[in-house]
Amino acid sequence: MRSDVRHGVRNGVRPSGGSRKSQEIFDATLDLLAEKGYEGLTVEGVAQRSGVNKTTIYRWWRSKGALLGAALTGARRLDLEPSDTGSLEGDLEALLRSIVTLLTAPPASDIAVATLGAVTHSPDLAVRVREFFADRLAREQPVFDRAMARGELTADVDPMHLVDLLAGVAWLCVVLRQQPIEKDFVSRAVSTVLRGAGAAG
Amino acid sequence: MRSDVRHGVRNGVRPSGGSRKSQEIFDATLDLLAEKGYEGLTVEGVAQRSGVNKTTIYRWWRSKGALLGAALTGARRLDLEPSDTGSLEGDLEALLRSIVTLLTAPPASDIAVATLGAVTHSPDLAVRVREFFADRLAREQPVFDRAMARGELTADVDPMHLVDLLAGVAWLCVVLRQQPIEKDFVSRAVSTVLRGAGAAG
Numbered sequence: 001m002r003s004d005v006r007h008g009v010r011n012g013v014r015p016s017g018g019s020r021k022s023q024e025i026f027d028a029t030l031d032l033l034a035e036k037g038y039e040g041l042t043v044e045g046v047a048q049r050s051g052v053n054k055t056t057i058y059r060w061w062r063s064k065g066a067l068l069g070a071a072l073t074g075a076r077r078l079d080l081e082p083s084d085t086g087s088l089e090g091d092l093e094a095l096l097r098s099i100v101t102l103l104t105a106p107p108a109s110d111i112a113v114a115t116l117g118a119v120t121h122s123p124d125l126a127v128r129v130r131e132f133f134a135d136r137l138a139r140e141q142p143v144f145d146r147a148m149a150r151g152e153l154t155a156d157v158d159p160m161h162l163v164d165l166l167a168g169v170a171w172l173c174v175v176l177r178q179q180p181i182e183k184d185f186v187s188r189a190v191s192t193v194l195r196g197a198g199a200a201g
Numbered sequence: 202m203r204s205d206v207r208h209g210v211r212n213g214v215r216p217s218g219g220s221r222k223s224q225e226i227f228d229a230t231l232d233l234l235a236e237k238g239y240e241g242l243t244v245e246g247v248a249q250r251s252g253v254n255k256t257t258i259y260r261w262w263r264s265k266g267a268l269l270g271a272a273l274t275g276a277r278r279l280d281l282e283p284s285d286t287g288s289l290e291g292d293l294e295a296l297l298r299s300i301v302t303l304l305t306a307p308p309a310s311d312i313a314v315a316t317l318g319a320v321t322h323s324p325d326l327a328v329r330v331r332e333f334f335a336d337r338l339a340r341e342q343p344v345f346d347r348a349m350a351r352g353e354l355t356a357d358v359d360p361m362h363l364v365d366l367l368a369g370v371a372w373l374c375v376v377l378r379q380q381p382i383e384k385d386f387v388s389r390a391v392s393t394v395l396r397g398a399g400a401a402g
Contacts, residue, residue, distance in 0.1 A: 119377065126379045133378050161389065164378075168369030171377065176320065177334050177365075178327045188362065196397025 025050045025057060026071035030078075033068065034110040038118035038125050043067060069128035072115070073135040077108050082140050088147035088199060092190045095140065096166045100181060103174040113175055137163055147199070157197045165193045225251045226258060227272035231279075234269065235311040239319035239326050244268065270329035273316070274336040278309050283341050289348035289400060293391045296341065297367045301382060304375040314376055338364055348400070358398045366394045 028049035032041045043064050047054035061067035072078065080102065083094035102108045119129050137160055144159040169189050173179055182188075229251035233242045244265050248255035262268035273279065281303065284295035303309045320330050338361055345360040370390050374380055383389075 119379070130378055130380065161393065164373055165366055165370050165390070165393065168371070168373035169366050170369070171373055172365055172369035176372065177331055178320070179331065189366070192362065192366065192397035193393065194397070195399070196393035196395070198396070 021052065022060075022070075022074065023076060025052055025067070026075040027077065029067055029071040030075055030111045031107070033118070034107065034114040037114065038068075038122045041068065063124075065124040065128060068125065069131055072128055072132040078102065078111065078132075080136055080139065082143050084142075084146070088143070088150070088152040089190060089194060091143040091147070092162070092166065092194065093186050095143070095163075096170060096186045096190055099167055099170045100174060100186065103170060104181075153197070153199050157199065162193055162197055165196075166190065222253065223261075223271075223275065224277060226253055226268070227276040228278065230268055230272040231276055231312045232308070234319070235308065235315040238315065239269075239323045242269065264325075266325040266329060269326065270332055273329055273333040279303065279312065279333075281337055281340065283344050285343075285347070289344070289351070289353040290391055290395060292344045292348070293363070293367065293395065294387050296344070296364075297371060297387045297391060300368055300371045301375060301387065304371060305382075354398070354400050358400065363394055363398055366397075367391065 025046060028046045029041065032045050032049065036045075041064055043057050043061075044054055046052075046064075046067065047057055050057075057067065061070055080095065080098050083091050085091050085094060103112055115125070115129060119126050140163060141159065144153060147153040148155065166189055173185070174181065226247060229247045230242065233246050233250065237246075242265055244258050244262075245255055247253075247265075247268065248258055251258075258268065262271055281296065281299050284292050286292050286295060304313055316326070316330060320327050341364060342360065345354060348354040349356065367390055374386070375382065
């Protein structure tokens with residue numbers, strides 16, 4: 001798989017997000033977004049910073065919107081790897097903890113907040129952010145499939161509703177209110193949301 | 202009360218948020234914030250737009266941060282009047298509905314989002330935003346006092362935790378994900394959060 005990816009790059013085919021080169025392009029894209037906002041982000045700037053030819057980047061992503069979309073979903077820096085702790089409660093606590101880390105530890109936090117600040121000024125960026133959230137939710141799906149298999153969740157519970165509540169309270173408290181996160185922030189939010197969803201805590 | 206406020210203005214004392222003049226200053230402040238961000242916001246610009254002398258504004262608020270803080274908590278435009286529907290569920294649905302309106306209907310939505318975008322770039326602004334949230338929570342307190350008196354909530358439930366979950370899911374879905382709000386968005390979020398808090402729905 002990895003060698004296929006490298007072949008792809010050599011042949012001028014768009015590299016998978018896993019290749020080192022594409023990670024460098026993604027990092028440059030996100031750094032520029034954090035520093036200059038969406039208006040200040042240009043493919044030329046990304047080319048300069050990543051050391052990859054501008055026309056090469058354009059061959060892989062036909063617009064800066066497409067490039068940013070790929071960077072948001074593909075950059076390792078913004079990864080939220082779902083955990084398998086053996087319980088839904090443990091898995092969601094791990095998820096919420098990694099969201100809080102993403103929103104508080106630079107450089108990911110700068111990127112997250114810059115994206116947010118820019119999202120309402122650009123319908124193009126808004127589409128990319130929607131794709132980002134959809135992609136992250138899809139990656140979390142196994143957490144909910146396992147919970148269903150263990151009988152912790154009933155089929156009528158909408159995983160997206162639970163994740164929205166958890167991610168929402170993290171954004172509000174960490175980014176907007178910028179309050180110090182209390183020791184029981186994660187466990188309390190997860191237990192409220194799980195109990196609210198009628199899940200067996 | 203209103204005539205006291207007018208007296209205050211005439212005597213050069215800082216006007217209460219209720220006076221017409223201060224509302225004009227607040228509106229000018231928030232409009233400029235939405236248009237130009239926190240860096241572009243100046244007392245001079247506010248003076249120009251509101252037609253109030255710059256030195257007069259400085260006499261009332263000693264910095265642009267203090268002025269913005271007063272505008273965020275005092276502007277009628279950002280008001281969230283707590284409802285008294287007779288039940289905690291009804292009151293929280295009304296609250297969440299007005300948060301969604303605030304975040305979707307201009308000009309309040311532009312202001313809310315501009316503030317958010319600027320908040321992490323300015324520790325000064327961050328303090329004002331924290332004050333704004335604290336002020337809004339204090340205004341909602343009667344909703345929770347009534348619920349406690351009716352036996353719908355136990356004393357160990359933290360109202361701020363409930364409001365954070367509701368406001369958070371609104372911010373995430375409306376501002377970040379920019380998804381169309383489903384018909385049952387408000388009732389579903391309130392019922393999950395209330396059930397999660399162990400409240401008698």
